Amino acid sequence: MAKHVSKTRTARGPRERGVDRVLKLFSYLQENGAPVRLAELPLALDAPKSTIYDLVSILAEAGLLELRGKDSQVYFGKLMHLYGASYLRANDVMARGREMVDALAKETGETSELCIRLRGKQVIVHACPGSRPLRISSEIGSQIPIPWTASGRLMLSHMSLAEIKSILGDEDRTMPNGAPIDIEAFAAECHASKNRPLAMTVGMINSFTQCLAAPITNHDGLIEATICFVLPIDISDEKRGELESRLIEASRSISLAGSRGVAGTGERSMM
Amino acid sequence: MAKHVSKTRTARGPRERGVDRVLKLFSYLQENGAPVRLAELPLALDAPKSTIYDLVSILAEAGLLELRGKDSQVYFGKLMHLYGASYLRANDVMARGREMVDALAKETGETSELCIRLRGKQVIVHACPGSRPLRISSEIGSQIPIPWTASGRLMLSHMSLAEIKSILGDEDRTMPNGAPIDIEAFAAECHASKNRPLAMTVGMINSFTQCLAAPITNHDGLIEATICFVLPIDISDEKRGELESRLIEASRSISLAGSRGVAGTGERSMM
DNA sequence: GAACATAGTCCAGTATATAAGACTATGCAA
DNA sequence: TTGCATAGTCTTATATACTGGACTATGTTC
Structure with a gap:
């Protein structure tokens, strides 16, 4: 009894939902970053032609996707944008995070980003390039494994070892250099960053940048996102000190949980 | 052989896809405009509990929806926002339309909106309230039947009678006062507004506002959206003239089709 | 405590969505 | 023309997603 073969979403049967x-x-589509020919999708997704044609026509009719041109380029549609905007409206945290990124970039001249977590990946949802001659910029929507970043550790800091294991896919368990991560050690690092107002990665992804990250918490005190500076590695200590305190201040101001000393011990009370 | 009972998406069988x-x-969720309790959804959607719980958990896991709080409030998730942002990035027309709305509202002090069409409805995707003491504002995302607006007529101007019939649902075929519309006459009105740089509705939805709308076309010359002013009905002719020309200028500047001299009078024949 | 209400989980049967693949359509080249 | 390649449509079968309904869990009222 109770086999539960396919509890996971990754099940690969002869038929897929x-x-x-x-x-x-x-x-x-998101990964691709641009419209894709409809005829190309069955191959790209390793899915039957009939299924894809069927689904795309449903989704396009609904407005979640759009079909354009005589070669049927497929991409996200207006309805997706509308729903995405609704998400923002309902999430002051995220909306204010975006504004804050723009403000920080303008004020400090440094590249700023707003990051979230999806499963075992960190995703940049908003970014504003700094005013340095040599711009350090990352593509919006680009995803990197959580263990590669300090802000990722912040976002996992409240999770148990078991939870952490469950969200990290196989492909999220190696470092940029190809070395496999030690999950237990990694989880310990995450827990160590709990309640820290700031995290920092130096040269982890590439050797000439460092990243300062601060957590943004929602009303439940959970970390929903992080706000970051991407800096050249040779910045002066003084300058970095300034940026650090500015970032902490920023993350406090947009976080909703009472960072009022209690920090996490609150009654839950739920609005 | 070939009955095709359910070619339409509206089929109501014992099971639904x-x-x-x-x-x-x-x-x-969009209609509701705010998070909904998970347990409430099966009733609201007239769907089996097991199905909804199943689907919501899949979508929440993926990030398209989010579950919050101990009473499981359901709403759009971060991934939806990400996809919606991707739509915007790929659609200069729409992105610039939003910016233009903000600019127009600031510059003229009048309420401005960006509208699109979804099936037989017009949807406000972006709005910026004016600076009048008595603000005229509409909810973002609110939907009204196409025949109620002038900008709706613009958005249907390129469609055949048959197409128009096919997109208008039953509920889109009555006027605000309850009177049924005459489809043939309505289609004629749509066609009449083809290539017009401006459309106008006076007191159609309520008696104290009028609406000026201008089309925004994509690279294919199709009308993707409209940009509008919502004005009090008693505005001076002079002021309205100003706003009209400003709106036309705005729509030209963000439309992508070659408004290069040809501008409406060119080929295209049409009536 | 019992009685009830509200939430959420789990299981087995069957209506049907997915998939395979034949088919049509279109374009391009020799 | 024929041959080949790429796009898209349509039909039938069967694996399974959706469903109904029983079940557990949690909270509230008497």
Whole structure:
């Protein structure tokens, strides 16, 4: 009894669920970053032609996708934008995070980013390039494994070892240099960053940048996102000190949980 | 052989497709405008509990929805926002439309809106309230039947009678006062507004506002959206003249089709 | 405590969505 | 023309997603 073979979403049977195909389709479009020919999708997604044509026509009719031109370029549609905007409206945290990124970049001249976590990946949802002659910029929407970043550690700091294991896919368990991570040690690092107002990565992804990150918490005190500076590695200590305190201040001001000393011990009370 | 009972998406069998349930779920969340208790959804959507719990958990895991709090409030998730932002990035027309709305509102002090069409409805995707003491504002995301607006007529101007019939649902075929519309006459009105640089509705939705709308076209010359002013009905002719020309200028500047001299009078024949 | 209400989980049967693949359509080249 | 390649449509079968409904869990009222 109770085999539960396919509890995971990754099950690969002879048939796959429509919803799952849709999720993969969205993900592929996002990854691709630009419209894709409809005829190309079945191959790209390793899915039957009939299924894809069917689903795309449903989604396009609904407005979540859009078909354009005579070669049927497929991409996200207006409805997706509308829903995305609704998300923002309901999430002061995220909306204010975006504004803060713009403000910080303008004020300090440094590249600023707003990051979230999706499963075992960190995603840049908003960024504003700094005014340095040599711009350090990352593509919006680009995803990197959580263990590669300090801000990722912040975002996992409240999770148990088991939870951390469950969200990290196989491909998220190696470092940029290819070395496999030690999960237990990694989880310990995450827990160590709990309640820290700031995290920092030096030269982890590439050798000429460092990253300062601060957590943004929602009303439940959970870390929903991080706000970051991406800096050249040779910045002066003085300058960095300034940026650090500015970032902490920023993250306090947009976080909703009472960072009022209690920090986490609150009654939950839920508005 | 070939009955095709259910070519339409509206088919109501004993079972309904997962994708369709998902679309309705999204639509309901959007309509509701705020998080909804998970337990409430099966009733609201007239769907089986098991199905909804299943789908929501998939979508939440993926990040398209988010579950919050101990009473499981459901709403759009971060991934939706990310995809919506991708849509914007790929659509200069739409992105610039939003900026223009903000600029117009600031410059003229009048309420400005960006509208699109979804099936037979017009949707406000972006708005910026004016600076009048008595603000005229509409909810972002609110939907009204196409025939109620002038900007709706613009958005249908390129469609055949048959197409117009096919996109208008039953509920889109009555006027605000309850009178049914005459489709043929309505289609003629749409066609009449083809290539017009401006459309105008006076007191159609309520008796104290008028609406000026101008089309925004994409690279294919199709009308993707409209940009509008919502004005009090008693505005002076002089002021209105100013706003009209400003709006036309704005729509020209963000439209992508070659408004290069040809500007409406060119080929294209049409009536 | 018992009685009830509200939330959420789990399981097995069957209506049907997915998938395979034949088919049509279009374009391009020899 | 024929041959080949790429796009898209349509139909049938069967693996399974959706469903109904029983079940557990939690909270509230008497």
